[in-house]
Amino acid sequence: MTTPEETQVSAVISLLVENESGVLARVIGLFSGRGYNIESLTVAPVEDLRHRSRINIVTSGTQMVIDQIKAQLSRLVPVYRVVNLTEAGPHVAREMALVKVVSTGEHRTEALRIAEAFRARAVDTTAQSFVFELTGATEKLDSFIDLMRPLGLVEVSRTGVAAIARGPQTI
Amino acid sequence: MNATNPIATDATRTLEHNGSQDHHVLSGAEVLLRVLEDEGVEVVFGYPGGAVLPIYDALFKRDKIRHILVRHEQAAVHAAEAYARSTGKTGVVLVTSGPGATNAVTGLVDALMDSIPVVCFAGQVPVPLIGNDAFQEADTTGITRPATKHNYLVRRPADLAATVREAFLIARTGRPGPVLVDLPKNITAGEAPYTSGQAPLHRSYRPQVEPDRAAVRRAVEAMKQARRPLFYTGGGIINSGPQASDALRRLAGMTGFPVTSTLMGLGAFPTTDRQFLGMLGMHGTYEANLATHGCDVLIALGSRFDDRVTGRVDAFSPDSFKIHADIDPSQINKIIRVDVPVVGDVGRTIAMMIEEWNADDSRPEAEDLRHWWAQIDGWRGLDSLGFTQDTAPSAIIRPQHAVRRLYEMAMATGRDTFVSTEVGQHQMWAAQHFQFDKPNRWLTSGGLGTMGYGLPAAVGAQVANPDALVIDIAGEASTLMNIQELGTIAQYRLPVKIFILNNQYMGMVRQWQELLHGSRYSESYSSALPDFVKLAESFHAKGLRATNMGELDGVIAEMLAHEGAVLADICVAQGENCYPMIPSGAAHNQMILGPEQDGKPAEITGAGRMLV
Known part of the structure; x- marks a missing residue:
C-alpha cells in the first residue's frame, strides 16, 4: 500500500537565475548529486539587461522530495526565485517537437492527415519525408508521436517544457 | 608608496595609467592581499606552487598576513576550519592549481558538512590555457562545485576585488560554509584594480537571519504546555556565536527543560550541567536517547536530524510535537517532518524565545516537569557511560x-x-x-x-x-x-x-x-x-x-x-567497544549497552546492515 508520503507527484519548477557561467551546472549537479529526477529541462536568457535566465524543470518525487528540491534550489547563490508552478496554481506548460516521418503512399497521406488534425506544421517536405513542428502540452506531443510511429516515424527532437503561471502574477 | 595615501588613489591611478609600470599600479596578487587585510584576515594556511607564485611573492613583500606552511593541502583546510571554529572568524586557505586544489577537496567537503566558514584561494593556469589540459590544470570550479557553498573562477581583473569580498560574505553569513575562489595566474600576475564599495555580484544571495515572530510564538506556546520537553541542540548554536550559547543557557535556566546535544553542538551548553543529558544519537547516552524517544515537545536548535542522531527515521521521537530552528530552509522537513519550523539565526531565535517566554506569566510549574525529570534520573541511574577500570599498576588502560x-x-x-x-x-x-x-x-x-x-x-x-x-x-x-x-x-x-x-x-x-x-x-x-x-x-x-x-x-x-x-x-585495551550504541536501522529505545550495564544487543536487521 502506498502512503500519502510515498505517492509520486509530478511538478513543474521554474527558476530565475543569474545568467553566469556554471549556473546550469549548479542546478543539474544538485539534481544528480541528490538523486532527484529531471524529466525535462529548458533554459534560456529572459532578461538580457539584468542578466537573468529562466530554467524550467519537470521533475517527480514524493511531496517531501519536491519540497526539498525547491529548498535546495533556493539555496544556490545565483538563484533569485524558485516557484513550483504545479503547486502555485494554474499554469501553462508547453513544449515543441520536431518529428521526422519517412513514408510513401497511404502512410504518407495518413501522416499528413493526422498532422492537420493536431495542427502540426510541415516545416520540411521531400518526396519521402516530412518534418512536422508541433507545439502543445506534453501529452499532446506524446500522442502525436505515438500515432506517427506506425506511419514511418524515424526521429524526434523535443524542447522540453516552458511554463508560466496563468493570470497576472509573475515569478 | 606613501603609507598615508588613501587606498582609493591606487585604483584611480591604475585606471589612469592603464598598464604602465608605475609603482602605484597593483598586481592582482597585491589586490588580493589588500582585500584580505580589509576582511581582517590575519592568518593564511597554505602551500605554494607554480600557479600561486605571484601571490606568494606578494605575501613575501607585504608581510602583514601570517602564512602557515602546511605539509599537505588537505591539512591546510582542516587547520583553517579549526582556526574558524575556535575563533568565530573565517579560515583562509591558499593552494596551487591542479593537485593543490584537488588535495583541498576533502577539507572543503568537511567544512561544507559541518558549516564552517572557510575561503579557499586556488591558483589556476592562465585564462588562455584553461581547457587545454595544461600542466597542473584541473577543472577546479567543476570539481569543487558540490564541495563548496559557492565557488568562483575569476576571469577578469576588474572582478577580482569584488569576488574576494563576496566570497567572505558568503562564507560567513547565513549557514556558513566553504567558498573557493579559483585565480588564474594571469589575473594575479597582471594588473588589477583595487576597488571597494561596489554592488554585490549576487543580489540573489539573501539569507534569512531574522526569525518569524509568529513562528517563535507558536513554538513557545507548545513549550509552555510541554510536560516532557527536550532541547536538542546542534552546531548551529556554535556557529551563531558565543551570544547564542549564552542565550541557550538562559533559556534552559528559565524553562528548566533538559538539554541534549549533537556531536557538533558540544559546549554550547555546559556538558557538566545537571540539565545536560549528554550527547544523543548512535553513541549518545541512555538518558539522552530515551528522552528523545519519549519527549512530548522536541525543540531542535541549530541541528539537522542527521542519521547519526535519528537512527530509524520512522521511529524517531514518535510522539513529540517538533519545533525546528535552523538558518537553512532546506534543512526543514528534510528528514523529519516538523510542526513548527523557524527559519533564521538560531541565536536570534533563542533570544526571541526568551522574550516570548517572558511575555506572559503562564508557564509549566516545576511540578509539571517533576515526573519527567524523575524518569530521566531513573535512566541516568543506569550510568550508560560507566566502566570499571582495574587500577592495578600492571592493568591494561581502558x-x-x-x-x-x-x-x-x-x-x-x-x-x-x-x-x-x-x-x-x-x-x-x-x-x-x-x-x-x-x-x-x-x-x-x-x-x-x-x-x-x-x-x-x-x-x-x-x-x-x-x-x-x-x-x-x-x-x-x-x-x-x-x-x-x-x-x-x-x-x-x-x-x-x-x-x-x-x-x-x-x-x-x-x-x-x-x-x-x-x-x-x-x-x-x-x-x-x-x-x-x-x-x-x-x-x-x-x-x-x-x-x-x-x-x-x-x-x-x-x-x-x-x-x-x-x-x-x-x-589501550584492543577489544574495547564504544557503548551505548544504536545500531544502524534501530530506534532510540533499542540501544546496545556496554557489558557493565548488562545490556542485551538490539537486533540488527538485514536492512540495518545495509546502512552505514
Whole structure:
C-alpha cells in the first residue's frame, strides 16, 4: 500500500537565475548529486539587461522530495526565485517537437492527415519525408508521436517544457 | 608608496595609467592581499606552487598576513576550519592549481558538512590555457562545485576585488560554509584594480537571519504546555556565536527543560550541567536517547536530524510535537517532518524565545516537569557511560579511563583547553568523557567523518590560540593520515599535545566487524605501526608512551607540563567497544549497552546492515 508520503507527484519548477557561467551546472549537479529526477529541462536568457535566465524543470518525487528540491534550489547563490508552478496554481506548460516521418503512399497521406488534425506544421517536405513542428502540452506531443510511429516515424527532437503561471502574477 | 595615501588613489591611478609600470599600479596578487587585510584576515594556511607564485611573492613583500606552511593541502583546510571554529572568524586557505586544489577537496567537503566558514584561494593556469589540459590544470570550479557553498573562477581583473569580498560574505553569513575562489595566474600576475564599495555580484544571495515572530510564538506556546520537553541542540548554536550559547543557557535556566546535544553542538551548553543529558544519537547516552524517544515537545536548535542522531527515521521521537530552528530552509522537513519550523539565526531565535517566554506569566510549574525529570534520573541511574577500570599498576588502560584522566588533569592546569579529534572510537570516547563548558573548544569532523582531521585541526587551533592548551585526542590509524603535519608543528613550535589512544586497530571498523560481520576483522588491524615515540623525536617533538595503568598519570602529567609539542602513545585495551550504541536501522529505545550495564544487543536487521 502506498502512503500519502510515498505517492509520486509530478511538478513543474521554474527558476530565475543569474545568467553566469556554471549556473546550469549548479542546478543539474544538485539534481544528480541528490538523486532527484529531471524529466525535462529548458533554459534560456529572459532578461538580457539584468542578466537573468529562466530554467524550467519537470521533475517527480514524493511531496517531501519536491519540497526539498525547491529548498535546495533556493539555496544556490545565483538563484533569485524558485516557484513550483504545479503547486502555485494554474499554469501553462508547453513544449515543441520536431518529428521526422519517412513514408510513401497511404502512410504518407495518413501522416499528413493526422498532422492537420493536431495542427502540426510541415516545416520540411521531400518526396519521402516530412518534418512536422508541433507545439502543445506534453501529452499532446506524446500522442502525436505515438500515432506517427506506425506511419514511418524515424526521429524526434523535443524542447522540453516552458511554463508560466496563468493570470497576472509573475515569478 | 606613501603609507598615508588613501587606498582609493591606487585604483584611480591604475585606471589612469592603464598598464604602465608605475609603482602605484597593483598586481592582482597585491589586490588580493589588500582585500584580505580589509576582511581582517590575519592568518593564511597554505602551500605554494607554480600557479600561486605571484601571490606568494606578494605575501613575501607585504608581510602583514601570517602564512602557515602546511605539509599537505588537505591539512591546510582542516587547520583553517579549526582556526574558524575556535575563533568565530573565517579560515583562509591558499593552494596551487591542479593537485593543490584537488588535495583541498576533502577539507572543503568537511567544512561544507559541518558549516564552517572557510575561503579557499586556488591558483589556476592562465585564462588562455584553461581547457587545454595544461600542466597542473584541473577543472577546479567543476570539481569543487558540490564541495563548496559557492565557488568562483575569476576571469577578469576588474572582478577580482569584488569576488574576494563576496566570497567572505558568503562564507560567513547565513549557514556558513566553504567558498573557493579559483585565480588564474594571469589575473594575479597582471594588473588589477583595487576597488571597494561596489554592488554585490549576487543580489540573489539573501539569507534569512531574522526569525518569524509568529513562528517563535507558536513554538513557545507548545513549550509552555510541554510536560516532557527536550532541547536538542546542534552546531548551529556554535556557529551563531558565543551570544547564542549564552542565550541557550538562559533559556534552559528559565524553562528548566533538559538539554541534549549533537556531536557538533558540544559546549554550547555546559556538558557538566545537571540539565545536560549528554550527547544523543548512535553513541549518545541512555538518558539522552530515551528522552528523545519519549519527549512530548522536541525543540531542535541549530541541528539537522542527521542519521547519526535519528537512527530509524520512522521511529524517531514518535510522539513529540517538533519545533525546528535552523538558518537553512532546506534543512526543514528534510528528514523529519516538523510542526513548527523557524527559519533564521538560531541565536536570534533563542533570544526571541526568551522574550516570548517572558511575555506572559503562564508557564509549566516545576511540578509539571517533576515526573519527567524523575524518569530521566531513573535512566541516568543506569550510568550508560560507566566502566570499571582495574587500577592495578600492571592493568591494561581502558580508553575511556585515559580520556577521563586527561580531562581531569587538563582541568587541573586551569588552562583554556581546546580538543580536536580524529574520527572513530576515540572521537566518541572524547565526546562522551571529556567535558566542555564553553563553546568553540571542541573541534571534530562530524558530518564528513574525516580521519586525519585532528592533527591539522590542532595546528589551526594552536595558531589561533597560542597560549591555550590544545590537545588532539587521536587514534593511531586516523592520525597517520595527516601525520606529516608534525612538520608544521615543529616549524612553528606549536605546543600541541597529541594523545593517541593506540589500540592497534581501526577501532570503529573493528567494532562494526565484530557486531555486524561475524568478527571477521578484514583489513582493520593497524599493521606495521611506527614507533610513535621515535616518530615524535624525529619531528623534534617529545615522545611519551604509557603501556599500563602505572604509567598513565605520569605520562599525562609530563605531557601537560612540557612546553613544546608532545606525542603521547597511550596503549589501550584492543577489544574495547564504544557503548551505548544504536545500531544502524534501530530506534532510540533499542540501544546496545556496554557489558557493565548488562545490556542485551538490539537486533540488527538485514536492512540495518545495509546502512552505514
